[in-house]
Amino acid sequence: xxxxxxxxxxxxxxxxxxxxxxxxxxxxxxxxxxxxxxxxxxxxxxxxxxxxxxxxxxxxxxxxxxxxxxxxxxxxxxxxxxxxxxxxxxxxxxxxxxxxxxxxxxxxxxxxxxxxxxxxxxxxxxxxxxxxxxxxxxxxxxxxxxxxxxxxxxxxxxxxxxxxxxxxxxxxxxxxxxxxx
Numbered sequence: 116x117x118x119x120x121x122x123x124x125x126x127x128x129x130x131x132x133x134x135x136x137x138x139x140x141x142x143x144x145x146x147x148x149x150x151x152x153x154x155x156x157x158x159x160x161x162x163x164x165x166x167x168x169x170x171x172x173x174x175x176x177x178x179x180x181x182x183x184x185x186x187x188x189x190x191x192x193x194x195x196x197x198x199x200x201x202x203x204x205x206x207x208x209x210x211x212x213x214x215x216x217x218x219x220x221x222x223x224x225x226x227x228x229x230x231x232x233x234x235x236x237x238x239x240x241x242x243x244x245x246x247x248x249x250x251x252x253x254x255x256x257x258x259x260x261x262x263x264x265x266x267x268x269x270x271x272x273x274x275x276x277x278x279x280x281x282x283x284x285x286x287x288x289x290x291x292x293x294x295x296x
Contacts, residue, residue, distance in 0.1 A: 146176075196221075199229045263278075
């Protein structure tokens, strides 16, 4: 299993959280905090392990940090427990892991499977990260090619075919577009 703790920690830091590693019941977790939110994130090697241990780890975190939580004031309404599984999970496991988020006792929960690394971790952490916009292009290459041709044609019709022809030199395309090099 790839150790995703550094990725998790870096993403949280990039989002403005202070982070540090904590030991919870022989497991290392990433604790995080900012002006409004605090919590911890734990990675598991299997879904079965996550499903078995999440509740105990949440309890350990709350017990270990109870003095800080008592001083946190309104921030205690925004305590998060993040439980991520680093491998692919089957449908029944996915459903069981998602149900953890429905447990509204003690902390807010964020769960997910992150088998593909950083991208999956970002997706799982979206409730804790600043709002992000990721434009999605049509995955059909033909449509993209057609759109690009129309756009180039609207700028300079003579360059429409040449711009996407790998046999035409870039300098010739620039000349057709009427640009100076």
